[in-house]
Amino acid sequence: MELPIRLSKDSREPIYHQIENQLKALIAGGHLVAGTPLPSIRALSNDLEISIITTRRAYQDLEQQGFIRTTQGKGTFVAEIADEKRQQVKISSVYQTIENAVDTAIQYDYSLDQIKEIFLEIIDTYRKKGE
Amino acid sequence: MNSWLEITQLQKKIDDFHLGPINLQIEPGTITALVGNNGSGKSTLLKLIMNLANPDMGNIKVFNKFVYGQDESWKDKIAYQAQTPIGYNPYTGNQLKSLIAPLYPNWDDTLFVDMVHSFDIPLHKRYGKLSQGVQQKLNLALTIARNTPLLLLDEPTSFMDIPSKKRLVDILVDWMDRGDHAIIFAGHQAEDIMKLADYLTVLRNGTMVGTFEKEELTATYMHYWLKEPLGKMSIPGEISREIKQLVSNQPAATEQFFHENNVAWTDRKALDLDEIITYLLQEGKDGYINDGNDVIGS
Numbered sequence: 260m261e262l263p264i265r266l267s268k269d270s271r272e273p274i275y276h277q278i279e280n281q282l283k284a285l286i287a288g289g290h291l292v293a294g295t296p297l298p299s300i301r302a303l304s305n306d307l308e309i310s311i312i313t314t315r316r317a318y319q320d321l322e323q324q325g326f327i328r329t330t331q332g333k334g335t336f337v338a339e340i341a342d343e344k345r346q347q348v349k350i351s352s353v354y355q356t357i358e359n360a361v362d363t364a365i366q367y368d369y370s371l372d373q374i375k376e377i378f379l380e381i382i383d384t385y386r387k388k389g390e
Numbered sequence: 391m392n393s394w395l396e397i398t399q400l401q402k403k404i405d406d407f408h409l410g411p412i413n414l415q416i417e418p419g420t421i422t423a424l425v426g427n428n429g430s431g432k433s434t435l436l437k438l439i440m441n442l443a444n445p446d447m448g449n450i451k452v453f454n455k456f457v458y459g460q461d462e463s464w465k466d467k468i469a470y471q472a473q474t475p476i477g478y479n480p481y482t483g484n485q486l487k488s489l490i491a492p493l494y495p496n497w498d499d500t501l502f503v504d505m506v507h508s509f510d511i512p513l514h515k516r517y518g519k520l521s522q523g524v525q526q527k528l529n530l531a532l533t534i535a536r537n538t539p540l541l542l543l544d545e546p547t548s549f550m551d552i553p554s555k556k557r558l559v560d561i562l563v564d565w566m567d568r569g570d571h572a573i574i575f576a577g578h579q580a581e582d583i584m585k586l587a588d589y590l591t592v593l594r595n596g597t598m599v600g601t602f603e604k605e606e607l608t609a610t611y612m613h614y615w616l617k618e619p620l621g622k623m624s625i626p627g628e629i630s631r632e633i634k635q636l637v638s639n640q641p642a643a644t645e646q647f648f649h650e651n652n653v654a655w656t657d658r659k660a661l662d663l664d665e666i667i668t669y670l671l672q673e674g675k676d677g678y679i680n681d682g683n684d685v686i687g688s
Contacts, residue, residue: 268608275605308585311421
C-alpha cells in the first residue's frame with residue numbers, strides 16, 4: 260500500500276524525522292488503525308525515492324516508541340497505542356507546525372512582535388469565518 | 391562487518407587508463423549504483439569483480455573468497471549482466487534459458503516467466519533478431535531469474551523505454567524483498583533506476599570519488615537565492631555561484647556565514663541527484679569532502 264507521506268528535501272528537518280512525524284500523525288489521527296500492514300522498508304524507500312538506511316532508521320525509531328511493531332517473517336504493522344500517547348502526538352505536531360511557521364517568518368526578517376500580530380490576525384480571520 | 395563483496399586498494403592499468411585505488415564493501419539488503427562519466431571505469435570494475443580481467447594490485451573477495459583463487463564456489467552466488475553478452479546471437483530465448491537455468495541451483499522459473507510476460511519478450515526468436523531494447527529485457531530475465539544473492543548489472547536499462555524501466559524497478563524491489571539479496575549496477579546519472587540506489591559509488595576518470603549514502607548526499611547540497619548580488623567575498627562551502635545565487639556543499643557553514651555577515655537570502659532548495667552527480671564528476675572539485683577553503687567562482 261502507498262502511504263500519503265510527502266517529503267520536503269529543502270527542509271532543515273532530516274528526512275527520517277519527516278517520515279517519523281508523518282507516520283505518527285497518520286497513526287494518532289486514526290488514519291492508520293492498529294493492525295494495518297505497512298510497506299516493507301525497501302518498498303517504502305522506493306516510493307519515497309530514498310535509501311533503505313533512512314527508512315530503516317524511521318521504522319526503528321517508531322518501533323522503539325511503540326507506534327509500530329515488526330513480526331519476523333510477517334512484516335511491519337501499526338501497533339495499538341494508548342489515548343494518552345495519541346494526545347501527545349497531536350499536541351506536539353500542532354506545536355511543531357506553528358514553530359515551523361515562526362521559523363519561516365524569522366527567516367524573512369520579521370520581528371517576534373510582528374509575527375505575533377500576523378498570528379492574531381489569522382486567528383481573527385478564522386473566528387470570523389466561524390461566525 | 392558481514393560483507394558479501396569486499397574490494398581493497400584495487401588498481402588496474404589498461405594502456406594509459408588507470409583505475410583505482412578502489413575500496414568498496416557491499417552488505418546484504420543494499421543497492422549500490424556505480425556512477426561516472428563515459429570511460430570512468432564502471433564496466434572494468436564489474437569485470438574485475440567477475441574475474442574477467444586481472445587486477446594489477448589489491449584484493450577482491452566475493453563471499454569471503456578471492457575471485458582469482460582456486461575455490462570458485464563464489465560463482466554460484468553472483469549473477470552478472472554485461473552490456474553486450476557475447477555469443478547469444480544465434481540462440482532463441484528458449485534455448486538460452488535451457489542453457490543457463492541448469493547452471494544456477496536457485497533458478498526462479500516463475501520469476502523468469504513473469505518477466506517474459508510483463509516485458510512481452512518473444513522466446514522463439516533468435517537473440518540477434520531482437521531489437522536492442524528487447525535484447526536487454528531478455529537479458530534481464532535471464533540474469534535476475536538466476537536468483538543469486540548478489541546481482542551485478544552493467545547499464546541494464548540503456549535501451550529500454552520509460553514504462554519498461556518503471557516495471558523493472560518494481561520487479562527489483564519485489565526481488566529484494568524476497569530474501570537476502572544485494573544489487574550493484576552501473577548506470578547513467580539521470581537514469582530512473584538511480585532512484586532505487588541506497589548508495590552511490592562515484593568514479594571520475596578511474597579515480598574513486600567516494601561512496602555516499604543517498605540522503606547524506608542530498609542533505610549536503612543546497613542552492614541559495616540571495617537578495618543582493620554577492621561581492622567578492624569567499625563563502626564557506628561554495629562550489630558555484632551566479633550573481634544572486636550560490637550552490638554550497640556545506641549548508642550549515644554557509645548559512646552561518648550569511649548570518650554573521652548579514653547576507654540576506656530569500657530561498658533555498660535541495661539539489662536533484664543528477665545535479666549533485668554532475669558536481670561530483672567535475673574534475674578537480676571534491677564535491678563532498680571539502681575543507682571550506684577552495685572557492686570556485688565564476
